Amino acid sequence: MRKKFLIFLILFLFLWISAYSKDYWDFPKYLVKNSKNSYNSNPKVVLSDGKYFIFYVEKVESAGLNYSIKYFTSSDLMNFDGPISTGIDVRAISGFIPQYDVVTYNNKIYLIWDNIDGSLKFSIKPSDADWSKPKVIETGRAFSFAPNIFILNGQVFITYHTESIGRRIDFFIVKSDQGLNRFGQSKRIADEFAGSFFPFMVYRMGKYYCFWQSRPFAEKKTPVFDIYLSISSDGDNWSPPINLTGDLSGEKKFPQAIIKDRNIELFYSSDKDGTLGIYRRFYSIEGIPNGKDEKLNGSIANISNYRFFIRDDTLYVFYLDEREGVYKIYYRVFNPGENYEYQLKTSDNPIFKYTVTADNGALAVFYQNKIGIGWIGPDKTALPPMVLAPKKRIIGKKGIEIKWRRPEDSSGLLGYCYLFTEDKVVEPEIVNLPPEINRLRVIGDKDGEYYFKIRSKDVAGNLSTVVNLKFEVDVTAPQPPKLTPSGLDENGYFKNNRVDFRWGCVSKDVVGYNYSITKYPSKLTKTRIRTKSNRIILNNLKGGIWYFNIASIDRAGNISETVHYKFKLKLLPSNKVLKEKKKEEKAVWVPWIISKETFSYSPIISILLYLVLGLLFIFVMISSWLLFREISKRRVGKMEEVAAFMQVRKKRLGLRFKFSLLIVSLILVITVGISTVLSYVTINKEKKHLATQMIDKAKITLENITNVAREGILSNDELLLVSVIAKTMENKDIKYTIILDNNNRVIAHSDIKQKGRILNDEVTLKASKTDHILIEPAFNPDNLAKLYDFASPVFFANKRIGTVRLGYSTESIFKALEESRKDSIYSTIIVTIITIIIGIISAVLMATFTIKPIKILAKGAYIIGSGNLDYKIHVKAKDEIGILADEFNRMTERLAQYQKEMEKKAKLDEQIEIARSIQQNLIPGGGIDNDFVSIGGFYKAATGVGGDYYDFIMKNEKYGLIISDVAGKGVPASLMMTMIRTVFRSLINSGVIYPPR
Secondary structure, eight states: OHHHHHHHHHHHHHHHHHHHSOOOBOOOEEEEEOBTTEEEEEEEEEEETTEEEEEEEEEEGGGTTEEEEEEEEESSSSSOEEEEEEEEEEEOOTTOOOOEEEEEETTEEEEEEEOTTSOEEEEEEETTSOOOOOEEEOOSOSOEEEEEEEEETTEEEEEEEEEOGGGOEEEEEEEEOTTSOSBOOOBOOSOSSSEEEEEEEEEETTEEEEEEEEEOOTTTSOOOOEEEEEEESSSSSBOOOEESSTTSOSOEEEEEEEEETTEEEEEEEEOTTSSOEEEEEEEETTSOBOSOOEEOSOOSSOEEEEEEEEETTEEEEEEEEOTTSSOEEEEEEEETTEEEEEEOOOOSSOOOEEEEEEETTEEEEEEEOSSEEEEEOBOOOOOOOEEEOOSOOEEOTTOEEEEEEOOOOTTOEEEEEEEEESOSSOOOOSOOBOTTOOEEEEOOSSSEEEEEEEEEEETTOOBOOOEEEEEEEOOOOOOOOEEEEOSBOTTSBBGGGOEEEEEEOSOTTEEEEEEEEESSOOOOOOOOOOBOSSEEEEOOOOSEEEEEEEEEEETTSOBOOOEEEEEEEOOOOHHHHHHHHHHHHHHHOOOOOOOOOOOOOOHHHHHHHHHHHHHHHHHHHHHHHHHHHHHHHHHHHHHHHHHHHHTOOOOSSOHHHHHHHHHHHHHHHHHHHHHHHHHHHHHHHHHHHHHHHHHHHHHHHHHHHHHHHHHHHHHTOHHHHHHHHHHHTTSTTEEEEEEEOTTOBEEEESSGGGTTOBOOSHHHHHHHHOSSOEEESOOOTTSOOSEEEEEEEEEETTEEEEEEEEEEEOHHHHHHHHHHHHHHHHHHHHHHHHHHHHHHHHHHHHHHHHHHHHHHHHHHHHHHHTTOTTOOOOOOOOSHHHHHHHHHHHHHHHHHHHHHHHHHHHHHHHHHHHHHHHHHHHSOSSOEESSSOEEOOOOOOTTSSEEEEEEEEEETTEEEEEEEEEEEESHHHHHHHHHHHHHHHHHHHTTOOOTTO
16 A cells, blocks of 8 residues: 555656646657768748648758758648658858748748859749749849848848948848749848848837847947847838847847837847856837846856747747757746746757747757757657557456556656456546556456456557457356266275276366365365366375365366365285385485575684584594494404404404595585685675675765755755755665765755754865765775765866765675675585585495495405315406406416316325335345345435336345346336336246346
């Protein structure tokens, strides 16, 4: 309610301010634009036979010094036809644009212009014919220029300028008939002057009045321009000049006048106060002044090219003003009880010339600038809003939201008129929506066709065309679906807990269904379509009692009554329940989503944070070590037995623990390090952004206050200054606002007690000497001050009239940064804890998968070391561990082969030892030792057995000695030796004792 009240209050104020200016202007547009080869200038407007003619001069660069006079036509000063050429081509002196004038009388257009040869020409256009052939006006002068034409009391007067005595410029008057067929003698009524210019003629009460500006000869009087008047009863004989402004100072130029009720209202421009302004002074019909002159424009800037216009007894004075650095069009309205100024919003380009006209009391202005010939006229139209038509044209119980875009309007948008009705013909007339609204939800009362109609209305009172959208309203809810369960057993349970429902609906406009499965009956109100099918099958429900709730939804978005069906499911066995639970958990698993937050903190907080994180890390590591130790106890006994037997060292800290510790340490260091660096960089960027934003806001606020202060100081409006300060102080960042005059005296202050004081502090003195915005201390986003003092000079027409100071606090920035630090520290701890947990889990899993092949390898080495050389180590890894396992397997194979060879060798050695024993037994163990002879021997084979043989025999008191050597060694030689022994022994035993035999 409060928001709506404020909106309507602002709307009322806007309308009140707008109503103060009764003229509403349309957006400007260009009738013709300049191009690379053309230039258009000097627009003029006349009304003939109910149609407006807008004339202008076009210069075509490619044609040398040729000019052409063209025109547009219009019946309402809103829509224009053209351009149309008059067929008149003019040549002018280089650097000069042809001067022309145009008037209408009795539905004829009279056009007169000057030429390069110094002659004046004219042409006439009747309403039903083309332009007549140009004719030369015989002036009897060598060179004539700048003609003007006046039709007074049915007679045509032509004024022009030419060189007269002593190369001075004077104007002459020529009177002719209406057809411009016969001209009288030209007359110079401004004699005895050093120059006379710009005549202006008026006819009133049977007499002709001619106003002009003249400058006297230097030897007679100070050579300044004054306004003179001469009066004639017949247009031929003129009274001596009357000096109307001789008692006034400064140059007086460009006279124009209105004669009413035997009074002359004289307008002229003057520089009496140092700037060129518009003045008005009243005279009697005889030229006697009535009071002092009055400055009309009120601006301290220079003006030029003024025009006055009377509409409904209201005086409009138009003029070009350069207060903004370039000439723009302003006008001031004079009416009993009203005196205000208004600027025409044409463009930023300076205006060179312009003309004013009216249609049915509405003003229109045609102007010339660098772009071309422009027009700005009354605001007589309003654009309709651009309605974004919804795709769905069917409206249900909840209605439908319609959006539109606000149209642009030069006089401002008053609001919108809208209707939502079943009446196809009626149109909205009353404004019932403010212009700030751009969307509306409409709801129908009953079924049928409805029409949404909307139009805009501007401040000027114009109504746009009606935008009409047709809708079909359907507020009748559809029938609920008829539900049928499928697959029930004799006890009412769904078989295998497979829930199967089918349904149908008799309503033909149903487009879908909403459903839910709950523990209790639940009414469906949302019009979300969850399925368009007529069947649903569910397999993942737990055992127990459930309710299936379903409702129909039609194309209008209406929802039917909810149908509830109670059903039962059997309890599943525990292992199946676990499997289903795991499936559900996998189905509904949602990953953690951690918001990206940046933070920064002081060095003390940083140290404390590292200590906390370090202690937490140590605690987690000790806990993990104790956990792994407890898990490993089951294998410790066996490992200790193996260690005692094989005399290997005990395992204290396993590779998995060390590897996990290393990974978690790296994760912690990287996480905290990166977070710290990123936080430091980000907080600095945020600080600079907030500081720059603060400076921009302060400058905008200062500029706004300066603009208001300029108006308040010029108009001495203390209430305006106090109100703008009060409005400014609503910003909590602004600590004080001061408006000073040129003497540094406080005109307005946020602390009302300071009013009237003269400030002489350092900032004020600096601000009074600078012509731009001052910021103290110097702004540095890396080193913000607690308070900044902004000061801006207040200029008007390049003159300083005051100073505005603003105290802007950075307290809100520091508070925002402090809150960010607190939140960031909390977020950092959370993120770090989560990172450590995830790191520990990841490290354990990684270490487990990495250490597992090493454990398999260690186990295999133990088994192989125990003597099982047939054991194979199975490692699937294709890395260094896998290569090592393959080398272990190949080594085991070689050991097994070597073991077999050693067994064979042992058997062979055993056989050789037996053969050696046999051989040793065949060789005499002792010798012969008696009184006659002593014989002994020793034998040892080089390789266990050999082919060496010796023997000695005593037979019949005879002694025999045998020594033999079989070539080679080993078993073959020993066999040969055995055969030799056998032969010798057999021969000796048989009695053969003679060696040769």
